[in-house]
Amino acid sequence: MSVRLNSHLSDKHIKALKDKLLAEAERIRTNFQLKKSEYENSSATGAKDEVDSANDNILLAADMRFSNRESLYFKKIMKTLTKVESEQYGMCDECGDPITYTRLIARPTSEMCILCKEESEREESQNFFERRSKSLGREMSVSTGH
16 A cells, blocks of 8 residues: 555545635635626716726726735635645645645645745845746746836
8 A cells, every 4th residue: 555645644634624725715706706796786886976986996906906816816726726636735846845734724725845935935035136936936027127
């Protein structure tokens, strides 16, 4: 009988983490549906004065920024749920060591153990002008305007 790669997590731990991820995905899905309904209702209310329209636009922009973050987080949850089905869940993507259950409960989408994450954050802060965010998995550039 072979031992699972993520054998440091019991079946009970994996179920608890999966349930937490599913609940978070449902929360985001529900929140998105509510925001969508609110937007559709506010659009259908008819003519507004310029101040109300400007205020609505500011709120909509804030909601869109929040929704974009939630959308990225939702995608990360879905990716993590796929990993849960394999023995890769709970293993650090950088060093291959186990990610502690305590860390996974606090942040179930963790892809790195705490040591690798701390090192990654140090590297990000040291290399401010061209850095790669491992949390979001994309390049970020900061222009100095020169």
